[in-house]
Amino acid sequence: VKCRKCGEPAAVNMRQHRFALCGEHFLEWFIAQTERVIEKYRMFARQDRLLVAVSGGKDSLALWDVLLRLGYEVEGLYIDLGIDDEAYSKQSRKHVEQFAAAAGDAPYRVLDVKATYGKSVPELALEKRGRKVCSLCGLVKRHVMNRLAYEGEYVAVATGHNLDDEAAVLFQNTLHWQTGYLARQAPVLPSTVPRLARKVKPFFRFYERDTAAYAVLRGIDYIYEECPYSKGATTIFYKELLNQLETRSRGAKQQFYLSFLQAREEQGLFGEETQELELSECQNCGQPTTASGLCAFCRLWEDR
Ligand code: AMP
Ligand code: FES
Ligand code: ZN
Ligand code: ZN
Secondary structure, three states: OEOOOOOOEOOEEEOOOOEEEOHHHHHHHHHHHHHHHHHHOOOOOOOOEEEEEOOOOHHHHHHHHHHHHOOOEEEEEEEEOOOOHHHHHHHHHHHHHHHHHHOOOOOEEEEEHHHHHOOOHHHHHHHOOOOOHHHHHHHHHHHHHHHHHHHOOOOEEEOOOOHHHHHHHHHHHHHOOOHHHHHHOOOEEOOOOOOOOOEEOOOOOOOHHHHHHHHHHHOOOOOOOOOHHHOOOHHHHHHHHHHHHHHHOOOHHHHHHHHHHHHHHHHOOOHHHOOOOOOEEOOOOOOEEOOOOOOHHHHHHOOO
């Protein structure tokens, strides 16, 4: 297989797009494609201050790299969840630090959950028996990202979610016909109320395989291991299923997710679900919540 641009041997074959590129042209294409997505979906503008949530994994480090190269005003945010198994959080953090240093001291901040709130996420899970670490972790991450975006007056929080991530979530939501979630799953989540951060996913059209290729070709040193608590997670299983489907029918993953967005846009699919959720302010932290009184995050830390 040859590079579509220069005819040299290809390094990355994107079967879903029916073309292949050499390393150099792939890197170029990947960056240009990200910029197109940012503009097409009006995610943010040149002068906007952005927070990019970085986990130390390939997607978010690649995203940080691309945003820096495109000249956006971006700052990294690493949330240290205190996951001690195989020193996971410490290792992830090291990858973030190393990336920032290699990128010429790219600015970033670290929020240490235990130092800030008194307990790491696994400690919290132990205390709340019956609650899964990963779901608590998701709740904590969402709260922290939202709070720091608001306090720091950032225009948006960018995350490294790729097409495989989005398609797996869509598959899960569809299997259970969670119409509320289906109405709201999107590459851009606008800030509908004052303390709610705008959330954007500039990589949502890339296959995971391609974000990995970008990170490798760029020489980004990322953490390969998945979170130790995600072993056996259903989203991982759904990703495998979708990959099987992809093997049979190339482009199927992409088709599944992009056609969903299109159908919702053009045919008003789940339109009846899209009326704004009733949000009130948490009595403790002030963040928007569907609960009355305390938000789900603040409820975690009370009555111990
Ligand atoms: P995940 O839920 O682990 O698939 O991660 C999805 C996205 O959330 C990543 O691409 C990052 O942008 C962000 N993220 C995940 N974990 C962290 C973390 N510990 N600190 C900051 N951002 C994170
Ligand atoms: Fe955070 Fe699993 S505990 S991703
Ligand atoms: Zn080429
Ligand atoms: Zn709260």
